Amino acid sequence: MRLYKYKALNRAGLTVRGATVALDSESVVSQLNKINLRPVSLVENGSQALHSARTKHRSNRFISRHARKRLSIDLTHQLSSLMQSGLSLDASLTEIIKSDDRQLSGLAEQTLEAVQRGEQFATALSSHNLLSVSDCRAIAVAEKSDSLVTGLAGVSEGLQAQLQFRRRLLQACLYPVILIVVLGGLMGYLTLAVVPQLLQFSAGLGQATPRSAYWLQQAAQLSGEYILPATAVLCSIVVFISIAIYKNPLLRLRADEYKLRVPLFGTLALLIWRTRYFDELQSLLAAGVDLLEALALLEDSSKNRFIQLHLAVQRHEVEDGQRLSEAMRCTALFAPAAIQRVLLGELTGDYSKALQAEADASRQAASLWLEKLEKRVGPVLLTICGVLILWIIVAVIAPVYSTAIGAGALL
Secondary structure (H helix, E strand, O other), X not given: OEEEEEEEXXXXXXXXXXXXXXXOHHHHHHHHHHOOOEEEEEEEOOEEOOOOOOOOOHHHOOOOHHHHXXXXXXXXXXXXXXXXOOOOHHHHHHHHHOOOOHXXXXXXXXXXXXXXXOOOHHHHHHOOOOOXXXXXXXXXXXXXOOOHHHHHHHHHHHHHHHHHHHHHHHHHHHHHHHHHHHHHHHHHHHXXXXXXXXXXXXXXXXXXXXXXXXXXXXXXXXXXXXXXXXXXXXXXXXXXXXXXXXXXHHHHHHHHHHHOOOOOHHHHHHHHHHHHHHHHHHHHHHHOOOHHHHHHHHHHHOOOHHHHHHHHHHHHHHHOOXXXXXXXXXXXXXXXXXXXXXXHHHHHOOHHHHHHHHHHHHHHHHHHHHHHHHHHHHHHHHHHHHHHHHHHHHHHHHHHHHHHHHHHHHO
8 A cells, every 4th residue: 555645626626635545546536536526636655646737857847838749749659650560669769769859869768768667658658747647547548458559649649630720720810919919019109109299290380189189199198108007007907816816716717617708719719628628538438548537537637617617517427327428418518419429429339439520520610610710800900900090090190281281381
C-alpha cells in the first residue's frame, strides 16, 4: 500500500485536499469518484503521478504552448509509424533521438531513459506535460493491453485534427483583429489630433464651434486629458471582477454559462468543444478505457465550469445504469442529431464509428459557423467605422472647410 496526497474538486467546485492509502493511482481516482470528487492532482511521496494535470518537466518548463503541441504530434506520429514498421518501443525512441530537431531528440532521450529505468511509457511521457490527462490515460490503457501502436495512432490523429482546426480559427480571427487595430488607430488619430486642430483653426477665423461638432469636441478633450487614468481604472475594474469571478464558484459558473450564450462566438465555442469532446471520447474508448472513466477524464479536462457541471450530471446518469445517449439528453450541451448518432452506435454496437462521425460533423459545423462569422464581422466593423468617419467629416471638417472657403473669398 502507498500513501497518496490529493487535491480534488467537489460538486460545488470547491477545492478539497486530503490523503489516502491505496495500491496505485488508479485506485485513488476510483475512490475519489465514488465520493463525488474530481481529482485535480495526485502526489505519491512528493512525486507527481499520472493523473496530475499540472506536472511539468524541468527541461520543458519554458517551452511555449505551440511548441508543446508540435512536439506531442511529432513524437506520437513518428512513434506510431516506426512501431507499425516492426520496431520496438526502445528502438523507435532511439531512432527519434537521431532527429535533427533538438527538442524532439531531447524529449525522446529523456523518455527512453525513464522507460529503461522501469517506468511505464505513459507515465514517462506524462512527466513532460505535453499531452492532456485523457491522452495520457488512453496511451496508458493501450500500453497495458499491448495495443500501444493503435493508441499512439489515435492520439496523433486527434492532435493533428485539433491543430489544423486551431490554425483555421487563428486565420479567421486575424482579419478582424487587423481591421479593428487599423480602424481604431485611424479613429483615435482623427479624434485626438485632427479634430482639435480643425476646431482651433475655426476659432481663429472667428467662427463658433459648429453645433454638430460639440459632442465630438468634448469627447476629444476628455480623451486627451483622461485617457491614461480612464484606461488604468478600467483595467483595475476588469482585474477585480475577474478575481471575484475566479474565487466565487457560483459567479464563475454563471460567467462560464454566459460565455456559451454570447451571440455568434458562444455557438462557435460550443461547437469547438463538441468536436474535441467526441474526438477524445472516441480515442479513449478505442484504447480500451472504461466508459465511466473516460467520462470522468473528459469532465476534468474541461475548464468551463458550466460544461463540467453538465458532464457530471451525464456521468451520474451513466453510473445509475442509463445509456450514454439517454444521459446526453439530460444536459444542454448536445444537439439532437448528436444524440441520435450516439444512439445508433449503441444499437449497432459500434461506438467508435458513431463517435468519430459525430466529431467530423461537429468539426464541419464549426468550420461553416466560422465562415459565417468571417463574412459578418468584417462588413459590420467596416460599416460602423465608416459611419463614424462620415460623422466626423460632416460634423467638423465640412463646416470648417466651408468657413475657410468663405474667409478666402472675403479676402
